[in-house]
Amino acid sequence: MxxxxxxxxxxxxxxxxxxxxxxxxxxxxxxxxxxxxxxxxxxxxxxxxxxxxxxxxxxxxxxxxxxxxxxxxxxxxxxxxxxxxxxxxxxxxxxxxxxxxxxxxxxxxxxxxxxxxxxxxxxxxxxKQDNATPHWFKEAVMYQIFVDRFCNGHAEGKILNPKQHCVIYPDWDAVPQYGRDPQTGKTVCFDIFGGNLLGVLKKLPYLKDLGINVIYLNPIFEAASNHKYDTGDYKKVDPMYGDNRLFQELCAKAAELGISVILDGVFSHTGSDSIYFNREGRYPSLGAYQSKDSPYYSWYRFIEYPHRYECWWGVETLPNVNETDPSYQDFIVTGEDSVIKYWMKLGAKGWRLDVVDELPDEFIKKIRTTMKQLDPQSVLIGEVWEDASNKVSYGAMRQYLLGEELDSVMNYPFRRAWLDFMTGQSDARELHRRLMSLYENYPLEQFYAAMNLLGSHDVERVLTLLCGAPPADLLSREEQARFKPSREQERLGLARLKLLVLVQMTFPGVPCIYYGDEAGLHGYKDPLNRATYPWGKENRELLAWYKKVIGLRNRYDVLKTGHWQPVYHEGQVYGYLRKISQGKDVFGRPKQDNLALVLVNAGTDREARLTIHLGCSYNGSLSDLLPGAGHYRVQDGVLQLTLAPLTGKLLMDEGWQ
Missing domain, CATH: 2.60.40.10 (Immunoglobulins)
Structure with a gap:
């Protein structure tokens, strides 16, 4: 250069x-x-x-x-x-x-x-010219549930069908941990808290009150572990969580409340302890590990039969599958009673594909085609950690967003950009460049359907990161488990999280809440980010803020599918407009004219005196919809105001033209 x-x-x-x-x-x-x-x-x-x-x-x-x-x-x-x-x-x-x-x-x-x-x-x-994502999904608010840690639906705390090699905690509030072999470091037992689908069913009123429209469940199929990413039986709810009938009831009751259920599809590998591989011999089936005559033998790639085989990231309990194998495709996707069809017929509205970069494009396209034939309004989401428009895996450009594969992707770049900004690791100009890159590269349909998350089961709890906790690599596992923020750290973290929630609920895309973030949960990475929901011990102020801002998003179309226009990016202040004009949203659908301005000051020690050019000839008054509401005069499209440190504003004119 x-x-x-x-x-x-x-x-x-x-x-x-x-x-x-x-x-x-x-x-x-x-x-x-x-x-x-x-x-x-x-x-x-x-x-x-x-x-x-x-x-x-x-x-x-x-x-x-x-x-x-x-x-x-x-x-x-x-x-x-x-x-x-x-x-x-x-x-x-x-x-x-x-x-x-x-x-x-x-x-x-x-x-x-x-x-x-x-x-x-x-x-x-x-x-593709006909690229489209379901509009209902673009307008939704998601909630991710790690079932074992959300709620036990049995009042007496009964644990359903506990597994072998599992530790059951008598205390719902215990700190999660894995039992590991001190010599090999391998997990030899899993911790179980007892959450189940009955608990999710009983908490549907809570989720409805919070303003949730979509539940995304981490894997629920039978598996040996607590996380269930080592599938043992694709056609069966794990007995720890309930049964298939209960899942069907959950979907039906959720639908009555306007809530859809999306499942986690783990199709790049199975568990070694499964009907299909059966290395441990726990199933009556003839598994691929046991005999080359197994109907599942062609699903796997053996290097030296039977003990050496391809595994997901070298984890021997997670043997990789060959997704191009016709019998595997028939079982998962195309067959009359395939896994995709079976669960959708029971009520699932869509799928989130685990490690989608390890699935062939043709396999993903077949999943989408099958889903859309069964339900044109179903949703297919992919786990992608980078810009999904130019993702390269195994030497090939991936076709996720070209109109034949994914409706949505997990928006980790959105999360990273805003966390860096909120914690002072980048300024507003850098944030703006990163957001504009996604806006430029993603088709509009996918940009407005992107799963905008702040936390997940694979990353540290957002509140821990925002409060200024020491980096994980500077602490031992024991120190991470013992970490408690000081009162000042907690105050800082909560103030930052409130601003991020304001952004999450007013930015184009589908906001996704990782269970317990709204209650103030802390935690470093797995397993500490998978603590139980603190029922009765929530941070009430934070929970009220979530309800307030989610309610505003659900109330105003402009915050869901209005045009997005950045208007300010200087220092530690970022601002953008959402607007609907001439009676149409960004997709040309009839909506009420509306103008909203979102401002965030991530600075911790100084107020910002702002002159903001809205980019239109607007004259009028904008009302602040957040606590401490006020009115702000705009003259010839110019607004002047002062924004205190760690403060955000949502200013709106509900009838502008």
Whole structure:
């Protein structure tokens, strides 16, 4: 990268340089431009395209209008007729020198950089014309439940059908831990608290009162562990949790309250202790480990039969499966009574695919096709930790968001960006660049359906991270288990979490609450992030805040599918508009005109005096919908106000035009 970067400019976020913005449907005309300082003579400007992942094209760009001392060079292209990606950068020839202008080193889009060598390319996601995600889901609020830790539906605390090699805690509030072999470090026993589906059923009124529309259940199928990611029987609820009839009842009762249930699908591997592999010999079936004559033998890849086989991340209790095997596909997806169909017929509204990057694209496409045939409004979510639009796994670009696979992905980049901002590890400009990158790369349907999470069963509790707890790698497991925040740390963490909840409930996408976050649970990573819900010991102030802000989201369409427009990103203050104008939301559906402004000051020690340009000719008064409500005058689209440290505002005009 070169230092002299001011005489050439391309900004993929601005319409004068790239139009239309962001991801586009197949066959969409696209205008691209680069601006060169008028005082710098150039011989040629070339647009270098890379198409279909294999085809290069170089287009000489034509000089156009001059503006503010810059000469614009333009090229008109058309997106491919089939879904995929376009990649581009610019080549500027000046005498005997050749310059390259491409994406910035962080690959975040927007303003790029000048290089003296081939640069990183800009991305254009090209998706199917009929790409769509269910509107009901885009408007929902999710709640993730790790069943063993949520609620025991038996008042006397009865534990249903405990497993061998499990430790049952007599105290619901005990600290979770795994029993590990001191020599090998392998887990030799699991801790059980006794949560079950009856408990989820009995807490449906709580979830309804909280404002929840979707329950996402961690795996519930029979398995040897407490986490159930080592499936033993895909067609059976684990007896610790209940039975299939109870699951059906749960779905029916939830539906009566307007709540849908989504299941966790673990299809890249099974348990070694399963009907299908049966290494431990606990099942009456003939497992693949026992005989090559097993009907399940072709599901697995043996290196040296039977003791050496491919495993998920080398964990021998999790043998990998061959998802392309016809009998496996028939059993999981396509058969008359496949796993996908069986549970959807019992009431499941969708699936979250565990480690989706380990599933072949064709397998994912078959799952989607099967689901949509059974229920066009069902939802398919993938576990992706990075930007899902350009995810590479096993050497291949993944097709998650191109219109034939996922409706939604777990939005870990959203979580990481906001956590870094709230804890002072990045400023508002960096946050803005990271959010805009997702906005630019994701099709609008998936951007508004993204599963916006702050916590999950795989990461530290959000409150622990926000309160300034020591990094996990500086503490032993025992020290992590003993960690208790000071009063000042807790105050800081709660203030930050309230701001993040405000963002989560007003940002495009589907907010997902990890059970207990709303009650103030702490915890480092697994197993400490899987403590039990503290019934009767919740942080009432935090819980009330969640209900308040979720209620506002559920009340106002503008906070769900209104247009999103960032308006302020300086220092530790970030602000964005959500708006519905001329009676239509971002998807063109009839909705009431509305304007909402969200502001967040993540700074801990100083107030911010703000002048905010709303980008429209609005004149009127905005009302603060949060506690301490006030009214703020806007003149010619300009708002001036002061924002105290660790404070957020949700300002709204319900009838603007």
């Amino acid at each position: 070169m230092d002299m970067t001011t005489w050439i400019l391309h900004d993929s976020h601005r319409a004068e340089f790239r139009s239309p913005f962001g991801a586009v449907p197949c066959a969409t005309p696209i205008s691209l431009a680069v601006a060169v300082d008028s005082r710098q003579p150039v011989d040629s400007v070339i647009l270098r395209l890379w198409k279909y992942g294999r085809e290069e094209e170089k287009i000489t760009m034509q000089p156009a209008a001059e503006k503010e001392g810059r000469k614009f060079y333009r090229a008109a292209i058309t997106a491919p007729a089939i879904q995929g990606w376009l990649w581009y950068f610019f080549i500027i020839v000046q005498g005997d020198r050749v310059f390259y202008y491409g994406n910035n080193p962080q690959n975040l889009g927007g303003e790029g950089c000048l290089y003296d060598h081939e640069p990183p390319s800009y991305q254009i996601t090209v998706y």
